[in-house]
Amino acid sequence: MNYLFDPRHWSGADSIPTLIGEHLLYSLIALAIAAIIAVPLGIYIGVTGKGVFLIAGLANALRALPSVGLLILLVLLISPAFPSKMGYILPSLIVLVLLAVPPILTNTYAGVRAVDAAAVDAARGMGFRTMKILTDVQLPCSLPLVLSGVRSALLQIISTATIAAYISLGGLGRLLIDGKAQNDYSQMVAGAVLVALLALFFDQLLAFITRRVVSPGLTRRTIKSASPAEPVKTPVTV
Amino acid sequence: MNFEWLGRQSDNIVFLLGWHVLLAVIPLILGLLIALPLGWWAHRSRRIYPLLVGVAGLLYTVPSLALFVLLPLVLGTKILDPLNIVAALTIYTVALLVRVVADALESVPEDTVQAAKAMGYRGYQSLLKVELPVGVPVISAGLRVAAVSNVSLVSVAALLGIPQLGSLFTQGFQLRFFTPIIAGIVLCVVLAMILDGLIILLNRWLTPWTPKVVAS
Amino acid sequence: MIKFENVTKAYPDGTVAVDGLNLEAPTGKLTILVGPSGCGKTTSLRMINRLIEPTSGTIYLDDQPTSGMDAALLRRRIGYVIQHAGLFPHKTIVDNVATMPVLLGESRQKARIKALELIERVGLPASFAKRYPWQLSGGQQQRVGVARALASDPAFMLMDEPFSAVDPVVRGQLQDEFLRLQREIGKTIIMVTHDIDEALKLGDQVAVMRVGGKLAQMASPSELLTSPADEFVADFVGRDRGYRSLGFTKTAGAVAIGEEAVIQLGASADEARAKASGAWVLVVDGSRKPLGWAQPELVRGEVTREHLNLSGIPAVVSGTMRQLLDAALSSPSRRGVVVDENGELIGTVTATDVVKAIEAEPHLETAR
Numbered sequence: 001m002n003y004l005f006d007p008r009h010w011s012g013a014d015s016i017p018t019l020i021g022e023h024l025l026y027s028l029i030a031l032a033i034a035a036i037i038a039v040p041l042g043i044y045i046g047v048t049g050k051g052v053f054l055i056a057g058l059a060n061a062l063r064a065l066p067s068v069g070l071l072i073l074l075v076l077l078i079s080p081a082f083p084s085k086m087g088y089i090l091p092s093l094i095v096l097v098l099l100a101v102p103p104i105l106t107n108t109y110a111g112v113r114a115v116d117a118a119a120v121d122a123a124r125g126m127g128f129r130t131m132k133i134l135t136d137v138q139l140p141c142s143l144p145l146v147l148s149g150v151r152s153a154l155l156q157i158i159s160t161a162t163i164a165a166y167i168s169l170g171g172l173g174r175l176l177i178d179g180k181a182q183n184d185y186s187q188m189v190a191g192a193v194l195v196a197l198l199a200l201f202f203d204q205l206l207a208f209i210t211r212r213v214v215s216p217g218l219t220r221r222t223i224k225s226a227s228p229a230e231p232v233k234t235p236v237t238v
Numbered sequence: 239m240n241f242e243w244l245g246r247q248s249d250n251i252v253f254l255l256g257w258h259v260l261l262a263v264i265p266l267i268l269g270l271l272i273a274l275p276l277g278w279w280a281h282r283s284r285r286i287y288p289l290l291v292g293v294a295g296l297l298y299t300v301p302s303l304a305l306f307v308l309l310p311l312v313l314g315t316k317i318l319d320p321l322n323i324v325a326a327l328t329i330y331t332v333a334l335l336v337r338v339v340a341d342a343l344e345s346v347p348e349d350t351v352q353a354a355k356a357m358g359y360r361g362y363q364s365l366l367k368v369e370l371p372v373g374v375p376v377i378s379a380g381l382r383v384a385a386v387s388n389v390s391l392v393s394v395a396a397l398l399g400i401p402q403l404g405s406l407f408t409q410g411f412q413l414r415f416f417t418p419i420i421a422g423i424v425l426c427v428v429l430a431m432i433l434d435g436l437i438i439l440l441n442r443w444l445t446p447w448t449p450k451v452v453a454s
Numbered sequence: 455m456i457k458f459e460n461v462t463k464a465y466p467d468g469t470v471a472v473d474g475l476n477l478e479a480p481t482g483k484l485t486i487l488v489g490p491s492g493c494g495k496t497t498s499l500r501m502i503n504r505l506i507e508p509t510s511g512t513i514y515l516d517d518q519p520t521s522g523m524d525a526a527l528l529r530r531r532i533g534y535v536i537q538h539a540g541l542f543p544h545k546t547i548v549d550n551v552a553t554m555p556v557l558l559g560e561s562r563q564k565a566r567i568k569a570l571e572l573i574e575r576v577g578l579p580a581s582f583a584k585r586y587p588w589q590l591s592g593g594q595q596q597r598v599g600v601a602r603a604l605a606s607d608p609a610f611m612l613m614d615e616p617f618s619a620v621d622p623v624v625r626g627q628l629q630d631e632f633l634r635l636q637r638e639i640g641k642t643i644i645m646v647t648h649d650i651d652e653a654l655k656l657g658d659q660v661a662v663m664r665v666g667g668k669l670a671q672m673a674s675p676s677e678l679l680t681s682p683a684d685e686f687v688a689d690f691v692g693r694d695r696g697y698r699s700l701g702f703t704k705t706a707g708a709v710a711i712g713e714e715a716v717i718q719l720g721a722s723a724d725e726a727r728a729k730a731s732g733a734w735v736l737v738v739d740g741s742r743k744p745l746g747w748a749q750p751e752l753v754r755g756e757v758t759r760e761h762l763n764l765s766g767i768p769a770v771v772s773g774t775m776r777q778l779l780d781a782a783l784s785s786p787s788r789r790g791v792v793v794d795e796n797g798e799l800i801g802t803v804t805a806t807d808v809v810k811a812i813e814a815e816p817h818l819e820t821a822r
Contacts, residue, residue, distance in 0.1 A: 064386050064430035066393040068404055069423040072411045076419070122540030122599075125503055125612075126554055127529035140544045159301035166397050167411070176303055180398060185317065192304035203299040215544035217586030 003175075004190040014174070016194065023171035023198065026089075026164075027157045030096035034153055038101045039146065042108025047138065055109050059102040067160050071095045075167045092164040099160055100153035107149025111142025144214045151206040158199045162191075172198065240417040247418070251406070255425060258402040261323050261395070262388040262433070268324070269331025270381060276332065277339020278365065287340060294333035302326060302394050323395045330391065331384045338380030342373030375448060378441035382434050389430040393422070403429075455481045456502060456610060456644060461511035463497050463667070471497040472667035475511070479659075482640040486657035488647050490690070494667030495646045499612050502644065503529045515610065530558060533603030533611035533641070537619050539595040541587040547573065547598055548583035554606035565605070572601040577631055593624035600632070604639070613645040617652065629656060650691055654678070654698065662687050676702035700776035700812070709778060709811040711771070711792050711801040719745065721757045726750035734787035737762060742798045744768055744791045768793045771800055779808045 003009060009016050045051045074094055079087030115138050123133045165173025175191025178184075211219075244251070280287040300308075305326040307317070315321050346369045354364040396404025406422030409415075442448075456479040463472040472494040479485035487495040500506040502513055504525045512519045520528055541550050551569035556562055574580055576597040587595055596616060603611055617625045617632075633656060636643065647653055653660045654675040661672045664686050671683035679699035682688035692698070715729040716738045727750040729735050734747045737757060746762030753761055766785035769777040771792050781790030782805040789802035 060386070061427075063383075064390065064427050064434075066390045066404065066407070066423060066426040068393045068396060069407045069419055069426065072407045073416070073419050073423065076411070076414060076416060116538075116540065116543060118536055118538040118540030119542050120540075121505070122534065122536055122602075123542075125505060125529055125532075125534035125536070126602075127526045127557065129526050137542060141542075155299055155301075159303070162301050162303050163394060163397065166408075173303070176307060177397065188307045188317075189311065192307040195304045196300045196308070199299045199301055199304075200296065203295075215586075217542075217544045217546070217588065220586070220588045 003179075003184070003186040004193065009190075016175075016190075019170065019172050019174055020194065020198065023158070023161055023173075023195075026092065026096065026161050026169065026171060027154065030093055030100055030157050030161075031150070031154055033093070034097045034100035034104055034157075035150060037097070038104035038149075038153075039108050042105045042146075043112055043134070043138070045105075046109045046112025046142075047134070052109075055106055059106045062098060062102045067095060067099055068163055068166075070098070071160075071164060071167060088164075088168045092161070092167065092169045095164070096157045096160055099156050103152035103156065104146070104149040107145045107152070108142065111145030111149075112138055114145065115141040140215060141218060144210065144218055147206065147210045147214070151203060151210070154202055154206060155199055158195070158202065162195050239420060240415075243415075243417050244421060251421065251425075254401055254403050254405055255429070257320070258389070258392055258404075258426075258429065261320060261327070261392045261400075261402055262385070262429070265324050265327035265331050266381070266385055266388055266433075268328045269335055269384065272328070273332045273335030273339050274370075276336045278343060280336060280340040281343040291337045291340070294336045297329055297333040302330070302391050303397065305329065306395060306398055318399060320395075320400055323392065323400060327388050327391055331388065334384050334387075335377070335380050339373070339377055342376035342380075343369055345376055346372045371444065374444050375441060378437050378444075382437045385433040385437060386430045389426055389433065393426060455479065455514070455516055456485075456642060457514040457517075458498070459512045459514065461498070461501060461508045461513060463494070463501060463506060464509045470667055472501070472508075475667065475669055477661055477669060477672060479642060479644050481516075481642050483658040484636055484643045484645060484656060486645050486647060486653040486660045487663060488650055488653040488657075488660055488690075489663035489670075490665060491648060492665050493663040495648075495663050496614055497667070498663070499614055499644060499646045502610075502612055503532050503534060505529075530554070530606065531608055531610065533606070533608040535596075535599050535603045535611065535613040535616045537615040539587075539592075539599035541595055541598055541602070543587050545586075546583065547578075547585050547587070547590070550587065550598055551601045551605050553602055554608075558606055569601070569605060572605055573598070575604075576601045576635070591624075593620040593628060596620060596628060600635075609642060611641045611643045613643060615647055616645065618647065618649065625652075632656070654691075654701070662690060697776070700779060701774050703775040703812075705769075705771065705773060705775055705778050705811075708775075708814075709803055709807050711803055712789075712807075714789065714791075714799070714802040716742070716799065717748075717757060719757055719759065723750060723753040723755065723757070726753055726757055731789075732787060734763075734789075736787075736789075736791065736799070736802070738799055744793065744797075744799050747786050766791055768797075769803075770795060775808060775812060778803060779805060782808060 004016075011017075045055060071092065074091035075088055078091045078094075081087075082090060119137055119141070120133060123137045128136065161169065161171050162173035162176065165171060165177040172191050172195045175194070176188050179187030179191060276290060280290045306322050309315070309322045309325050310317050310319070313321065313325060350368060350372060351364065354368040359368065392402050393404030393407065395402060396408045403422045403425050406418035410417070410419035410422070458475045458477040461472060461475045462470065464470045475494075475498060477485075477498075487498055489495050497506055501508050502515075502520070504520060508521075512521060514520070515528070515531070541547075542553070545553075548566050548569045551572055552562065552565035555565035555568060560568075570580055570583055573583055578594060578597055578601075582590065582594070587598070590598065596619070600616070603613075617628045620628065629652065645656065657675055659672060659674055660678055662670045662678070664670045670690075671678065671687045673681075673683075676699060678687065678691055679695045679702065682691055682695070688695070714736050715731065716736045717726055717729050718739065719737060726735050726748060730750045733749055733751065735750055737745045737748050739745055745759075746764045747766060748757050748761040748763070763786045766787075767781055768791040769781035771794055778790060778792070781792065782788060782803055783790075785791065785802075787802075789804055790808075791802055792800045794800055
């Protein structure tokens with residue numbers, strides 16, 4: 001804990017605030033890219049039923065891939081083409097996005113599929129056009145699952161971004177990797193605590209946002225929400 | 239791919255694979271054994287369910303590398319002790335399975351439970367002979383997820399210098415050499431698929447009454 | 455008016471869901487499409503608002519072919535009620551009901567005021583407005599579904615099995631209330647059901663469809679019961695159609711109503727015995743409303759509520775032969791109690807009297 005409370009580590013080039021900032025920057029960029037890819041794709045597959053094989057196949061395959069191996073492989077492949085820092089930032093971002101896409105994709109798909117068919121039929125029967133059915137019925141109703149996918153994805157990203165310090169990416173992982181290299185356990189613990197707190201904070205933040213934006217008509221607070229149709233929460237595999 | 243290198247390293251690779259299997263499978267079994275009673279408890283008590291599932295959710299959010307580093311503080315182990323990895327992965331497995339087990343027991347039709355009671359099954363008999371077997375498909379679905387993610391998670395421990403297939407990644411990175419990296423990825427994926435397949439087979443063996451399609 | 459002209463729906467795999475349907479649903483009337491599953495009744499309904507496009511033929515809405523209209527705009531002119539209500543789970547009841555007016559450009563506030571009126575009109579308390587659909591029972595959700603369809607005051611309504619997902623008791627209530635509502639609003643309605651009893655109870659006219667999407671018979675309920683067009687219709691309408699057709703035969707003075715001596719609560723056992731005919735005596739309240747039958751044999755002291763047998767169902771004098779017969783058969787004294795519109799006693803009838811009246815006049819004036 002000494003490391004964490006030493007004021008020298010709270011200002012300057014490689015200070016804790018800088019590392020947190022970097023960690024967040026990479027994480028949020030990756031999350032945004034993943035969401036931009038996965039949400040529309042998930043909606044498309046959910047609404048049209050085309051490409052369902054992508055959901056089961058891709059999601060499972062990507063879960064089995066070891067992220068450390070993937071990260072290192074991509075760095076060795078890509079870094080020679082980029083002389084600058086991009087040589088490790090780019091592969092890191094690619095891996096982060098790759099790992100974040102499946103939970104968002106599968107949950108968005110599941111969310112859209114789970115929308116009450118009768119509600120969609122009623123909307124169409126009342127003269128809603130396709131786009132309006134999407135924005136007024138299908139999206140709001142699938143929001144809880146979409147957001148739960150985003151939550152899993154963000155945890156996955158924060159976790160994997162920590163590991164990416166091994167291939168020189170900035171962020172809180174630096175404390176863990178550098179601490180290991182310098183045999184400085186105190187520094188490692190500081191990094192571990194900060195990463196864990198960061199993950200907890202964002203998890204709770206997203207839980208809070210979910211409560212605020214999801215209609216109470218959908219959450220119907222019951223203690224045991226066990227329904228077999230509910231997809232198993234995608235775990236963080238890093 | 240440099241197959242000559244692979245040949246020379248085969249003993250070492252088998253050693254790493256062995257460790258990888260142990261580090262992935264032991265927590266899976268321990269986690270299941272711990273999660274079964276906890277899940278049953280959560281299923282029985284409406285007050286315990288949100289508590290256990292909430293704590294499990296919080297544990298799940300802790301990134302693996304951080305957990306590997308923090309556990310020595312709790313367990314009093316050395317940072318290089320493989321026990322840390324076993325403990326960490328057991329925690330993840332329990333965190334995932336508690337909810338799965340509770341939901342699996344919840345998914346058993348009330349009629350079935352009542353029928354068991356009506357035929358004179360005692361509480362534990364009904365649990366062991368009726369409720370758990372009927373809940374097996376749901377539990378195995380959760381177990382498959384845990385198994386596949388454990389295999390991936392173990393390799394993270396390479397960053398701390400604990401030997402298993404992940405060591406091939408760090409080795410390859412230091413040598414700028416693709417062969418061990420690709421070999422490591424392939425072995426990890428194959429191992430994950432084998433574990434996944436074994437659980438599917440186990441599920442089929444335990445639930446001969448279900449159609450021969452296992453939902454993922 | 456909604457008119458089908460030679461409408462056919464065939465799918466690429468060769469199945470013909472609807473085959474050359476010709477049908478006219480008159481303005482202000484409730485037309486029912488009924489038939490076994492697979493007869494194309496729902497397909498026919500969904501072709502009206504073009505959720506399904508016909509393969510050939512034309513459907514007219516007030517003499518305008520629907521094929522030339524913008525599908526979404528067409529649907530906004532037609533109320534649509536479906537089996538499981540299809541309420542929007544993320545919106546409150548009042549916002550669900552306000553959906554159509556808002557879609558048609560009304561301000562949210564005005565739409566909500568109108569929606570509140572409708573919620574009460576379909577028999578729900580105004581306090582339900584702020585609730586979400588999951589907090590309502592199936593029957594309540596269905597009422598909201600009807601209110602939502604009525605909110606834009608459409609001239610036409612399509613209803614697909616609107617009452618079949620609720621239990622029989624609630625279904626009966628919903629049907630009765632819906633009939634009352636339709637009498638006030640007089641919409642041009644086409645309703646689909648697989649339940650012949652519902653069809654006969656609600657329909658101004660009933661179209662029976664057979665598997666393969668062909669119209670078997672289109673007739674009023676009583677005509678369907680008394681003269682089914684063929685064996686299929688006869689079979690579908692059911693074995694006890696003779697008895698059921700009595701439900702469409704008005705009593706209208708055809709049956710002689712006998713006088714019945716009555717007592718009031720508190721009468722002595724002696725008085726009860728004196729007034730009784732056979733083993734039973736009818737007990738009424740101060741305004742001659744029947745309360746039940748009593749057996750003087752069992753009375754010690756005076757007649758109290760405990761002595762009353764309540765199994766008899768009184769028939770209203772302006773009702774149908776079926777109700778009259780039912781009153782006689784359900785009464786413990788075998789004398790059916792007949793009351794006027796205010797529920798006051800007129801007299802009693804026996805099953806024999808009713809059957810005699812039916813035999814004497816086989817072609818009594820029908821109720822509809």
